Structure formats: structure tokens, C-alpha cells
Amino acid sequence: MIATGRASYFLMVRALREAVRQPIVEISNIFIPMFFFAVTVGAIGSVAGRAFGVTNFLGFQMPVAILQAVAGAAGNSGLGTVQDIERGYFDKLMLTPAPRLSLVMGRLAADSVRSMFLALLIVIGGLAAGSGMEAGPLGFLLLIALAGFFGMAYAGFGVAIALRTGSAQAAQASFLVFFPLLFLSPAFAPKEVFAPWLEFLATINPVTYVLQGMRDLVLEGWDAGSLAGALAAIAGISAFTLSLTLFALRSRVA
Amino acid sequence: MTAIVAEQLTKRFPPAIDAVAGIDLSIARGQVFGFLGPNGSGKTTTVRMLTTLLRPTSGRAAVDGLDVTRHSSEVRRRIGVALQDAGLDDLQTGRELLALQGLLYNLDPRRVRERAAELLEVVDLVDAADRWVKTYSGGMKRRLDLAAALMHEPKIVFLDEPTTGLDPISRESIWRYVRELNANEGVTFFLTTQYLEEADRLADVVAIMDRGRIVAQGSPAELKASIATDVITVRIDGAGGALERAAGAVRRIEGIEDVRTVDGSVVIYVRDGSRAVARVAVLLEEQSVHVDEVTLAHPTLDDVFLRSTGHHIEADEHQAEAAS
Numbered sequence: 001m002i003a004t005g006r007a008s009y010f011l012m013v014r015a016l017r018e019a020v021r022q023p024i025v026e027i028s029n030i031f032i033p034m035f036f037f038a039v040t041v042g043a044i045g046s047v048a049g050r051a052f053g054v055t056n057f058l059g060f061q062m063p064v065a066i067l068q069a070v071a072g073a074a075g076n077s078g079l080g081t082v083q084d085i086e087r088g089y090f091d092k093l094m095l096t097p098a099p100r101l102s103l104v105m106g107r108l109a110a111d112s113v114r115s116m117f118l119a120l121l122i123v124i125g126g127l128a129a130g131s132g133m134e135a136g137p138l139g140f141l142l143l144i145a146l147a148g149f150f151g152m153a154y155a156g157f158g159v160a161i162a163l164r165t166g167s168a169q170a171a172q173a174s175f176l177v178f179f180p181l182l183f184l185s186p187a188f189a190p191k192e193v194f195a196p197w198l199e200f201l202a203t204i205n206p207v208t209y210v211l212q213g214m215r216d217l218v219l220e221g222w223d224a225g226s227l228a229g230a231l232a233a234i235a236g237i238s239a240f241t242l243s244l245t246l247f248a249l250r251s252r253v254a
Numbered sequence: 255m256t257a258i259v260a261e262q263l264t265k266r267f268p269p270a271i272d273a274v275a276g277i278d279l280s281i282a283r284g285q286v287f288g289f290l291g292p293n294g295s296g297k298t299t300t301v302r303m304l305t306t307l308l309r310p311t312s313g314r315a316a317v318d319g320l321d322v323t324r325h326s327s328e329v330r331r332r333i334g335v336a337l338q339d340a341g342l343d344d345l346q347t348g349r350e351l352l353a354l355q356g357l358l359y360n361l362d363p364r365r366v367r368e369r370a371a372e373l374l375e376v377v378d379l380v381d382a383a384d385r386w387v388k389t390y391s392g393g394m395k396r397r398l399d400l401a402a403a404l405m406h407e408p409k410i411v412f413l414d415e416p417t418t419g420l421d422p423i424s425r426e427s428i429w430r431y432v433r434e435l436n437a438n439e440g441v442t443f444f445l446t447t448q449y450l451e452e453a454d455r456l457a458d459v460v461a462i463m464d465r466g467r468i469v470a471q472g473s474p475a476e477l478k479a480s481i482a483t484d485v486i487t488v489r490i491d492g493a494g495g496a497l498e499r500a501a502g503a504v505r506r507i508e509g510i511e512d513v514r515t516v517d518g519s520v521v522i523y524v525r526d527g528s529r530a531v532a533r534v535a536v537l538l539e540e541q542s543v544h545v546d547e548v549t550l551a552h553p554t555l556d557d558v559f560l561r562s563t564g565h566h567i568e569a570d571e572h573q574a575e576a577a578s
Contacts, residue, residue, distance in 0.1 A: 003360075006360075007357075007358055010354055010357045010358060011354075011358075014343070014346065014350075014354055017345070017346065017350070018343070018345045018346075021345045021386075022345070084343070087339075087341060087342065087343065087344065088337055088338075088339045088340070088341030088342075089341045089342060089343045090341075091307060091337055091341050092335075092337070092341035092342070092355075092402070093358070094307060095305060095306075095307065095330055095333075095335045095337075096330060096355065096358040096359060097327050097328075097330045097331040097358070097359060097360070098358040099327075
């Protein structure tokens with residue numbers, strides 16, 4: 001366990017160094033969500049109160065921008081893994097005595113840090129524009145931490161695809177899968193105004209709970225049930241993606 | 255004591271391709287073992303099994319006395335490996351890459367810094383140590399890859415085609431490091447190559463691999479001596495069945511051991527080549543065969559390969575290059 005943690009730390013540092021040395025990747029990860037954030041709030045913000053009773057649409061949308069940015073960063077993780085495989089560097093790592101789990105955990109931990117950094121930028125932007133933070137400074141920190149946990153959990157999906165296929169195109173699919181999950185959640189309006197079929201899909205969609213947990217920190221303050229739902233959803237996504245990743249890793253030495 | 259052992263080691267890929275078809279190896283400590291064969295002969299698959307990257311379909315292998323399947327983690331701790339394509343991270347510097355490698359082998363951070371500095375000097379990369387790997391030439395990458403394989407001071411090192419695609423100067427450098435490490439530190443090398451010269455000059459023992467099987471094994475001198483003949487190669491204008499006519503004619507000469515037709519040439523194995531060459535020339539003249547060139551040579555590893563497999567390794571190399 002110590003060996004796994006130690007090796008994961010070294011590999012996390014390496015993956016973060018890789019991210020710092022390709023700033024254009026992070027710029028695109030932050031630019032697109034911020035653009036949608038601004039456009040959505042500009043287009044719907046003034047009618048959101050009358051249309052579905054959301055008076056602080058800026059705060060309502062901020063977690064959506066965070067999740068978009070985090071999913072984008074997580075998608076890059078799969079691409080990074082594919083590049084390591086294509087260059088033969090992944091084999092080089094597999095040839096070290098580092099526990100195989102650490103080869104995955106190092107990259108996922110780096111994704112968690114990258115996700116928190118992107119979330120931080122978005123929250124600072126949102127606060128500057130007047131979103132507010134009902135849960136206060138601790139809520140602010142928890143919001144960033146939730147982004148990190150979700151980033152780590154979701155990145156496992158891209159890494160699993162990358163390990164299984166070794167294909168950059170396939171690894172990018174993990175980001176595309178996120179869009180249906182986001183649109184099938186109460187991303188742009190409360191679930192209560194959805195048609196029954198959409199409300200049902202939103203109810204069984206784990207992203208709904210992550211979004212709700214984050215949103216409540218911004219709009220409502222502390223809500224233990226909502227936070228527990230968010231953490232449980234992230235834990236569920238983690239368990240699923242990590243299992244896929246370990247299965248894919250095992251198949252590489254078949 | 256034995257460094258590497260394989261018994262009936264086999265790797266079958268679906269649907270039924272035997273990339274490695276039951277090979278036996280026994281490599282002594284301190285030996286430079288050359289694994290010679292053309293592209294696709296099964297060399298890399300063998301290396302990947304011996305280094306725990308690929309699970310054998312059947313048979314067994316042990317490295318440093320440890321079974322590669324059951325004790326894979328411990329095997330990895332004891333070996334150094336530089337695979338065919340230098341597996342490096344372009345966005346790290348050479349020094350960072352070596353440091354990470356050392357840390358993953360649980361070396362103390364201070365020892366990591368010292369060892370990285372030592373190896374950068376050994377492989378002549380001190381000036382480039384703090385540049386990103388993506389700025390390195392192919393030869394520099396290979397040298398860095400070799401240094402990475404040596405970070406934890408392994409006593410058994412696998413080098414999979416370490417000089418393929420390198421210029422002669424870089425190739426010579428790699429050979430020098432291998433010789434020095436072998437002579438000074440007793441490191442055992444398992445070296446795959448498709449270059450005859452590399453196997454001939456570096457290896458104490460050579461195994462020749464073709465289509466998943468070992469077709470000959472021994473020291474380069476033993477293998478060449480096993481042919482026990484000189485080799486006359488006659489390049490012929492092959493129009494009108496001249497090649498077959500020439501081969502048929504020379505087979506009748508006394509003392510001829512074997513005759514093969516390969517790539518527009520008749521290759522003749524004969525005990526006393528200097529005496530036979532004149533008779534060959536006269537006989538072909540009588541047969542109205544147009545001869546472009548006649549050469550007489552002592553046997554090379556390529557001749558051993560040709561005798562064992564029926565085709566040249568060099569021709570396969572050229573075909574591979576043409577294909578790429």
C-alpha cells in the first residue's frame with residue numbers, strides 16, 4: 001500500500017509536469033466551459049427566475065461549468081495514456097517494480113489536481129461576477145474538492161478506454177459520453193420542470209447528484225443529504241471506472 | 255550459474271499464430287547473448303515474455319532463478335530493459351526521466367541524483383541532460399533509454415534491437431557501453447538484433463531465430479565453423495533459367511557441400527574454396543551462363559542463417575526497410 005502510494009505520488013508529479021508543459025491543453029479545457037457559462041447565463045439568466053424560479057442563475061450554472069471543465073480535463077487523461085502507450089513509455093513504466101495500480105492512480109491523482117485547479121478558476125470567475133457562496137469559505141473548499149474527486153473518478157473512464165484500445169479517438173469518446181450525462185441532469189433547469197421521462201432519467205443519472213451537491217453549496221448552504229448524495233455518486237462512478245481500468249490494465253499483459 | 259532459462263517457451267496469438275514456438279534457452283551469468291533473426295521472427299515476443307510484459311501461452315522461463323510468471327514483480331526489480339522503440343516521455347528532460355526511473359525502483363532520492371549524473375556522463379548526455387527529450391536525436395534517445403535501463407544497477411539487461419535505425423557512430427557508442435558494462439561489472443546482456451555484424455562483434459553466444467523457432471545456437475565462431483566450408487557466391491544474369499542451369503552444373507563439381515539459389519545468386523558451400531572457384535568459373539562459361547560477379551569468402555552468420563533457413567537475413571532486412 002505504501003509502495004503504491006509512493007509510486008503514485010511520483011507518477012502524479014510527472015503527469016502534472018506534463019500538464020504544465022502543455023498549457024494550451026488546460027487553456028482549452030477552461031475556455032470552452034467559461035464560454036458556455038457566460039453565454040448560457042447571458043441568454044437565460046434574466047428569464048430563469050420567471051421561467052423556473054431560479055433567481056441566481058449565475059450560481060445555478062457555475063457547477064455545470066465546473067463539471068464541463070473537469071470532464072474535459074479527464075478526457076485529456078485518456079489521451080495522455082494513449083500517448084504513453086504509443087511512445088512505448090507505458091511499457092517502460094510497466095517494466096519497473098512499481099505496483100501496477102500506481103501506474104493508473106498516479107495519472108488519476110494528477111487529474112484530480114488539474115480538476116481542482118480548473119474549478120478554482122471557474123469559482124473565482126463566478127464569485128467575481130456575483131454568484132455568491134452560501135456555504136461560505138469551507139463550502140468553497142468543499143466545492144473545489146468535489147471537483148477533484150469527480151475529476152479523478154471520471155478520468156478513470158478515459159484511462160480504461162485508452163488502456164483497452166490504445167486509440168486516441170476512442171479515449172476521446174469518454175468526453176463525448178459526458179454530454180448526454182450532463183444534458184440528462186438538471187444542468188440548465190431544475191428537475192421539477194422536466195417532462196416525466198426526462199425527470200426519471202435525471203433521477204437515475206449519477207451526475208445529477210454531483211451537480212446538486214455542488215449547486216447546494218453555492219445556492220443553499222450546507223445540506224448533509226445533498227452532500228452525501230454527491231459523494232455517494234462520485235464513489236459509485238469511481239468504483240465503476242476503476243474496475244474498468246484495472247480490468248483493462250490486466251488485459252495488457254495477457 | 256544461469257541468468258536466464260527458457261523451456262519450451264511458447265506464445266500463441268489468436269487465431270493460431272505461434273509467434274514463439276517452444277524455444278529452449280540457457281544463458282550463463284556474465285554472457286552477452288545475441289538473439290539474431292529477421293523482423294517477425296519472434297525475438298521481441300520472446301523478450302516481452304522474459305521481461306514479464308507478456309504471459310507465455312505454455313512452457314516456462316526463469317530470470318535470475320525466478321519464474322517470470324509467478325514472481326513477475328521481483329523479476330522486474332532485477333532486470334533492466336530497453337525495448338525496441340526507445341520508450342521515453344518527450345515532455346520530461348533526460349535528467350527527470352532518469353530520476354523518475356530511479357524513484358520507481360525505490361532508490362534513495364540522493365542516490366537517484368548521483369546515479370542519474372553518473373549515467374548521463376557514461377552515455378555522453380551531460381550537455382543535453384536538462385533539455386526535453388523531444389529535442390533529442392534518435393541516437394541520443396537510445397542512449398538515454400539505455401541509461402534508464404541501468405539506473406538501478408541491474409545485473410541482467412535486455413536490449414531489444416538497441417541499434418536499429420541508428421547511424422554508425424551511435425551504434426558504435428552503444429556497443430562500447432555494452433562491452434564495458436559486461437567486462438567491468440559482469441552484466442549479463444540479452445541482446446536481440448537483426449544485424450549480423452552486431453551479433454558477431456558483441457555476442458559470446460548467438461541463437462538464430464526464424465519463424466518462432468531457434469534454428470541454430472552457439473558462439474559466432476562455432477556457428478561459422480559448423481558450416482565447415484568456404485562460400486562462393488556467384489551473381490548471375492538470371493534470364494532464361496540461367497540461375498537453375500548454373501546451380502545444376504556446379505552441383506556436379508567434386509567437394510561441393512551444398513548449393514542454394516538466393517536473390518539472383520548461386521551460393522556454393524565448398525571445402526576448399528580457393529581451388530573450386532576457378533572450376534566454377536570455367537564450368538559456368540561452358541554452360542554459357544553470364545556471370546556478373548564471383549566472390550569467395552569464409553562463412554558469415556548470414557551463411558549460417560541461410561544454411562539453417564533457406565533465406566538470407568540481410569534480404570529480410572532490406573525487404574523490411576523497403577516496406578517501411
